[in-house]
Amino acid sequence: MAGSETHYTLPLPEFTDPVKVLIVVAPYYKDIADNLVAGAKAVLDEVGATYDVVEVPGALEVPTAVRIAHRQSNFDGYVALGCVIRGETTHYDTVCNDSSRAIQLLGLEGACIGNGILTVENHQQAAVRADPAEQNKGGGAAAAALHLVALTRRWGRPSSGVGFKPDSILIAGDPDGSKTA
Numbered sequence: 611m612a613g614s615e616t617h618y619t620l621p622l623p624e625f626t627d628p629v630k631v632l633i634v635v636a637p638y639y640k641d642i643a644d645n646l647v648a649g650a651k652a653v654l655d656e657v658g659a660t661y662d663v664v665e666v667p668g669a670l671e672v673p674t675a676v677r678i679a680h681r682q683s684n685f686d687g688y689v690a691l692g693c694v695i696r697g698e699t700t701h702y703d704t705v706c707n708d709s710s711r712a713i714q715l716l717g718l719e720g721a722c723i724g725n726g727i728l729t730v731e732n733h734q735q736a737a738v739r740a741d742p743a744e745q746n747k748g749g750g751a752a753a754a755a756l757h758l759v760a761l762t763r764r765w766g767r768p769s770s771g772v773g774f775k776p777d778s779i780l781i782a783g784d785p786d787g788s789k790t791a
Contacts, residue, residue: 619750619753620753622653623657623756623757624657625659625760629660629686630659630660630684630686631654631752632661632664632676632685632688634664634665634672634676634679634689635672635691636666636671636672636691638668638669639733641737642693642728642737643691643692645737645748646692646693646726647691648742648748649741649747649749650726650752651663653748654689654756659756661689668692669709669727672709673709673716676690677721687723687759688721688724688755689723689748689755690726691726692726692727693736694706694729695732709727713725717758720762722759722762723754723758724750724755724756725754726747728747
């Protein structure tokens with residue numbers, strides 16, 4: 611049974627500079643969403659991150675909201691939360707695949723995003739996965755975002771502003787560059 615499995619969990623990264631995270635949640639199943647958010651907030655609190663929470667109508671809108679924030683705001687990372695429960699139609703497959711693919715593409719664009727959109731067969735599976743005292747998938751998504759923020763900061767290049775600004779101007783005819791203007 612999935613609820614009793616154990617997996618290795620990386621220790622949370624430590625930060626010297628503040629971390630600001632946006633939690634985007636689709637509260638279609640409000641009880642599940644509330645638990646996902648509670649788990650995410652607890653993990654973000656552990657590292658001293660600040661966060662905002664925004665709600666969107668459904669799982670398909672989560673990546674769009676993250677994309678808007680990634681382009682127009684100053685968040686270091688994003689936590690995508692929601693729940694899709696299989697129904698009687700293929701709509702489940704579309705929502706699961708499209709939301710997951712969009713989140714992956716955002717990550718490949720450089721957004722530090724943790725995917726906590728549950729894709730389950732029934733409400734009970736969702737409840738176990740969302741519960742902070744059980745599988746805590748909201749906390750796991752927050753931890754994933756934090757790890758990506760830490761990697762971005764570790765491997766990031768310092769911003770040099772817009773355009774090219776040379777350290778000095780070289781003098782024509784100076785082969786070793788020892789003369790500057």
